[in-house]
Amino acid sequence: QKTHLKSICLQHKLYLLLNSHLFCLLKNKTGLAIFFLCAYVPKTEADHCKWEEVLQDLEQIKTSKDIDVSLYTANTDEDKECHEPIMRCFFLEMRVILHECRLKNCRRTQDVFNIWKNGNARFENNQLSSTTSKKCKECEEYEEKNFTEFVQTFEKVIQKECK
Secondary structure: OHHHHHHHHHHHHHHHHHHHHHHHHHOOHHHHHHHHHHHHOOOOOOOOOOOHHHHHHHHHHOOOOOOOOEEEOOOOOOOHHHHHHHHHHHHHHHHHHHHHHHHHOOOOHHHHHHHHHHHHHHHOOOOOOHHHHHHOOOHHHOOEEEHHHHHHHHHHHHHHHHO
């Protein structure tokens, strides 16, 4: 019983202390500026990969038995300068998978759509430079592989990008 009362007294004192400091902080311009910066600056995670959502959706579709297509699959050991065209190729092929899923009414159509949508959102306003595209292979120049190999390679490429 006594510990509970001490805890309440301590919480009340802490409340009063914080309350008085918070109001003092808000009385001057610097305090207000700090308060608003802390309140409205979006939180960012240093270790968050921009392709994390794509990886999660790939995990969902990789065991799908509904999808049976051959897809152009880039190599994971391509030149670093060719990373963007490789990523574009994978997302172009996701469009093929999406089309196939819609025709066959796959259970994972929404996951495939999410991958395609997230990828296109990243590349929408970003055109490839002409120097990069000359050095790198076109999507159709890569070997066609089955769906399982395609997803495994796609995962490796994304994981390489996230490191």
